[in-house]
Amino acid sequence: DGGITQSPKYLFRKEGQNVTLSCEQNLNHDAMYWYRQDPGQGLRLIYYSQIVNDFQKGDIAEGYSVSREKKESFPLTVTSAQKNPTAFYLCASSPWDRRNTIYFGEGSWLTVV
Amino acid sequence: SQQGEEDPQALSIQEGENATMNCSYKTSINNLQWYRQNSGRGLVHLILIRSNEREKHSGRLRVTLDTSKKSSSLLITASRAADTASYFCATDELFQGGSEKLVFGKGMKLTVNP
Numbered sequence: 523d524g525g526i527t528q529s530p531k532y533l534f535r536k537e538g539q540n541v542t543l544s545c546e547q548n549l550n551h552d553a554m555y556w557y558r559q560d561p562g563q564g565l566r567l568i569y570y571s572q573i574v575n576d577f578q579k580g581d582i583a584e585g586y587s588v589s590r591e592k593k594e595s596f597p598l599t600v601t602s603a604q605k606n607p608t609a610f611y612l613c614a615s616s617p618w619d620r621r622n623t624i625y626f627g628e629g630s631w632l633t634v635v
Numbered sequence: 636s637q638q639g640e641e642d643p644q645a646l647s648i649q650e651g652e653n654a655t656m657n658c659s660y661k662t663s664i665n666n667l668q669w670y671r672q673n674s675g676r677g678l679v680h681l682i683l684i685r686s687n688e689r690e691k692h693s694g695r696l697r698v699t700l701d702t703s704k705k706s707s708s709l710l711i712t713a714s715r716a717a718d719t720a721s722y723f724c725a726t727d728e729l730f731q732g733g734s735e736k737l738v739f740g741k742g743m744k745l746t747v748n749p
Binding site: 557562563565570612623625626628 | 668678679680683723736739742
């Protein structure tokens with residue numbers, strides 16, 4: 523089935539560690555996105571990529587890094603520089619010709635312990 | 636940046652009743668969308684309404700758009716317990732470089748009691 527797969531679903535991180543969240547899509551979409559969701563805060567854009575080997579910062583990129591080496595994959599690394607990383611992370615993608623309709627993965631919960 | 640804002644923030648109704656959610660936004664838009672999110676899951680696209688449209692239907696969903704008031708409403712008719720979820724409106728903003736991005740509101744939690 524076509525879709526967006528995020529892994530792991532639940533992840534625990536010790537303070538000072540980097541962790542990487544995986545996002546893979548088989549929808550042949552050009553654009554991919556990472557959002558962070560905190561309770562009562564809605565979704566905030568971390569990074570986005572419109573084509574392979576290119577990505578741009580969103581509204582809250584500090585403490586995060588991404589790569590887009592393949593069209594299907596857009597991993598997000600939460601670095602130790604992110605001071606409050608506990609949140610729900612959502613990966614999404616959209617077709618180039620319909621960039622205003624976004625398809626979401628099921629999300630990954632990251633907790634700092 | 637936060638563009639859309641849903642109102643009310645939470646709504647609890649009985650099964651069979653209608654549920655109305657409102658969204659207000661600040662700047663001009665090309666289109667407005669509504670998404671649904673079940674607890675702990677990803678968002679699912681429900682409906683898109685363009686700035687030159689005033690009303691759109693999809694099954695039990697009815698969306699209106701009033702660009703003069705910069706507001707939209709989502710009506711769910713004959714609600715079911717399975718409609719229990721959070722609902723988000725999203726509007727488009729321009730990225731630097733001219734492409735569009737979606738900006739989401741904070742969401743509204745709907746509870747439909749059986």
